[in-house]
Amino acid sequence: MANFADWQLNTYFAGLGGAVPEHPFTSRELAARAEAAMDRQLWDYVVGGAGDEATQDANVEAFGRYGLMPRMLSGAAARDLSTTLWGIELASPVFMAPVGVIGLCAADQHGDLAAARAAAAVGVPLVGSTLMQDPLEEVARQLGETPGFFQLYTPNDREVAESLAHRAEAAGYRALVVTLDTWTLGYRPRDLQHGIFPQLKGACLANYASDPVFRSRLPKTPEEDPMGFVAHWAMTFGNPTLTWEDVAWLRGLTDLPLVLKGICSPDDVRRAVDAGVDGIYCSNHGGRQAASAPALEFLPSVVAAAGDLPVLFDSGIRSGVDVVKALALGATAVGIGRPYAYAAAAASGDAAGGIEHLLRWVLAEADLTMGLNGYASIAALREAGAVFRL
DSSP, X not given: OOXXXXXXXXXXXXXXXXXXXXXXXXXXXXXXXXXXXXXXXXXXXXXXXXXXXXXXXXXXXXXXXXXXXOOOSSOOSSOBOOEEETTEEESSSEEEOOOTTHHHHSTTSOHHHHHHHHHHHHTOOEEEOSSOSSOHHHHHHTTTTSOEEEEEEOOSOHHHHHHHHHHHHHHTOSOEEEEOSOXXXXXXXXXXXXXXXGGGGTTTOHXXXXXXXXXXXXXXXXXXXXXXXXXXXXXXXXXTTOOGGGHHHHHTTOSSOEEEXXXXXXXXXXXXXXXXXXXXXXXXXXXXXXXXXXXXXXHHHHHHHHTTSOEXXXXXXOSHHHHHHHHHTTOSEEEEOHHHHHHHHTTTTOHHHHHHHHHHHHHHHHHHHHHHTTOSBHHHHHHTTOEEEO
């Protein structure tokens, strides 16, 4: 049973020997350092959201509307934060959500590899995005024994979708996470003011450039005609025709557990359960796609409708305290998104080290929050009804 809080003590002990921590200890400071390190167009892409960005701000603010009931003398000196996903035993309930430009956030432009190395070092699963700077196979190799899950943006070319899913399974990813809310781009004013976004310049398209089926659609190779390659990607990226009737096809793409990402309605959860999926991923894409409502408000009803299916959650997680609140509201596992992109950019050339630092302090804070409030396990947190509305 991991004691993640020990990392904090080790930091203090290292300080006695004169070691001054290199990396920040809050998401706010990470964001400030990342903004200073990144070019304006990339920063706006990472930090920006849909419309007036009220939804992405509300994602973060929603956590402030919940509190945890402290319970004393409860024997929580040691905590068990472990959880299970599809038979995979995990030491903690934290995972890294898919970030489609993490590759660009590292100084060497290989942030997907850095994220995988950080995942391997800490034992926190990575959900690798379809939009990678390096092919999914190379990213998987960096994960070591840590599970990786592959996120699929379903293209309108079904044979390309099948190829990507088969490659992910062959590479050792342990689940297929299909994003449902990005069949077209959301209205993003920050990107519009630049008139372009990274993928239209050919960035983060390594999985398409390395895919034999996608390459077979091109009159010239991506190396020979980069602009033609990007243009074909743009025409095939999303699939607006997907309906519930297509879930059976998605289910048939792979033997891996199938997770549907972007589901926030209890009615949709029930349809997904009936369709035979293996997990629900409650998320509003960090407020990047539709300016609507904070995802946290949907989580309890999603969990209730999911029954025995695991519920993954992201959108607005900025701290270990946020992780604990999401767990108390029923999430099986909780994803960190933007903060690890900030960590990669702020790390002065050591993106993997920066992300690892972030993961370790989030886990330490979550562990301490559980212990200081008197909850020895995630089960105890829920059984006590620890979370309340302020």
